[in-house]
Amino acid sequence: MDGTEVWHVRDGELLGDRPDSWVYVWRLPDGPDPRANILYLGTTGMPPALRMYLHLNSKDKELGRVRKRFPRISTEAADIYAFPVPPGLPRPEVKHALVHALADAGLLAPEYVGPPLEGIVDVSDAVAAYTAQVVAELAEVAE
Secondary structure, X not given: OOOOOOOOEXXXXXXXXXXXXXXXXXXXXXOOOOXXXXXXXXXXXXXXXXXXXXXXXXXXXXXXXXXXXXXXXXXOOOEEEEEEOOOOOOHHHHHHHHHHHHHHOOOEOOOOOOOOOOOOOOOXXXXXXXXXXXXXXXXXXXX
């Protein structure tokens, strides 16, 4: 059957590469500043829709961190943009670089509840180019 995927679990672990690698941002489209409206930034190795569901519904405070950190999400509109991370780019490096790039571009909302701005941004050219593309797409949406 076309489109069928098979994954193998051995000794309680998934064999092979993770099926997906994503970076995603939560935007508040109805926020007071149409440009500075990024509420949260994350990366995941699972399908983005599943990660969003967990952020909103998990009782675990880490898995459900968006609802935990921003309880108004139950009454405020949010738009979530997910971007596939190219193979070979490490998600932690992408996340670190992207949060700094979004801050530099003035796109983080005053209510931002995502990963903190920490450390120095020293990333590969590939990560820098990728994060620049994501920021450009998000800046275009904000206009």
